[in-house]
Amino acid sequence: MLENPRAGRVKAIAKLSRRSYRQETGLFLLEGPQAVSEALTWRPDLVVELYATPTAAERHRDVVEAADNAGISWEFASEDVLLTMSDTVTPQGFAAVCRQHPTAAKDIFDSSPKLVAILEEVRDPGNLGTIIRAADAAGADALILTGRTVDPFNPKVVRSTTGSLFHLPFAVGADLASMTARARAGGLTVLAADVKGESLVDVRREGLLATPTAWVFGNEARGLDDDKLALADRAVTVPIYGRAESMNLATAASVCLYESAFAHHDRA
Structure with missing residues (x-):
């Protein structure tokens, strides 16, 4: 379980709130069970990393099952870690790093x-x-x-x-x-x-x-x-x-x- 809010990868995910870092990495942050569920259903190929608090994973078992079915590994993270990653003051228990996917x-x-x-x-x-x-x-x-x-x-x-x-x-x-x-x-x-x-x-x-x-x-x-x-x-x-x-x-x-x-x- 990822518990340290000051870990390097946690800080890197938090930096996705900046446009310059999103442009540099080609990634973006996705938050909440509904949005993560949609990504797993329609574009699982875009999901790079997925984190969930134990409480959220228990409450939304369908989301973690969808990740498992899509062959996407996910990791437990503490509430403090999700808060650091999040762009909101009240994270919803799920956070995913996804690839940007514009169309020509x-x-x-x-x-x-x-x-x-x-x-x-x-x-x-x-x-x-x-x-x-x-x-x-x-x-x-x-x-x-x-x-x-x-x-x-x-x-x-x-x-x-x-x-x-x-x-x-x-x-x-x-x-x-x-x-x-x-x-x-x-x-x-x-x-x-x-x-x-x-x-x-x-x-x-x-x-x-x-x-x-x-x-x-x-x-x-x-x-x-x-x-x-x-x-x-x-x-x-x-x-x-x-x-x-x-x-x-x-x-x-x-x-x-x-x-x-x-x-x-x-x-x-």
């Missing part, structure tokens, strides 16, 4: 996707994680993150995806102009979510959402600049019927992605 944008478009989310300068980790989770739930084929979007392997992003990070391909470090051009060349209509756009309801009635679509979502505070909006075929806004001043980016993105999903499934 070329591979995404070569697979003839029908629904893609392109994220331009999304800076809040919670928003990015929620959008990844929503895209997964809506059945999106992939996500593309531009170079100015927060690192998807940031611990806060990873936690908020609750395992969806392992369910669908995503590209990182992309250029918005080249991605919108590639999407259009692949037969996707490029729709930019923006408050200055036309109503999502009108676009839905037009039938446009039933076609292959690449949604572009911009920065939480500024949205998309005019030159970036010009890269899209249409700009679309989610109408607000109540008295709310605005809508959270992740909420608006969820609505847009699900409207496309509804249209695609209605057409099928």
Whole structure:
């Protein structure tokens, strides 16, 4: 059992909270039984190290059984060790070191996707994680993150995806102009979510959402600049019927992605 919080490997895992160290190692930290279970179910090949407190291992026997079935060795660790490794003040008893697994944008478009989310300068980790989770739930084929979007392997992003990070391909470090051009060349209509756009309801009635679509979502505070909006075929806004001043980016993105999903499934 690993009991020393000052052990070298414990300190190394704790350093994965830093983007520079994640970039140097190509690794990231995964925490909690749900997220670890998803990794073991969908991408066990990515799991490099796995630790669990005795209490957590007893409470979540299915997780350690999944590790055993996947041929992944795991080790008991004390609560203090998990606390040192963790990016949270209340660790959930499991921590895994995983390999980063971005997909090339070329591979995404070569697979003839029908629904893609392109994220331009999304800076809040919670928003990015929620959008990844929503895209997964809506059945999106992939996500593309531009170079100015927060690192998807940031611990806060990873936690908020609750395992969806392992369910669908995503590209990182992309250029918005080249991605919108590639999407259009692949037969996707490029729709930019923006408050200055036309109503999502009108676009839905037009039938446009039933076609292959690449949604572009911009920065939480500024949205998309005019030159970036010009890269899209249409700009679309989610109408607000109540008295709310605005809508959270992740909420608006969820609505847009699900409207496309509804249209695609209605057409099928």
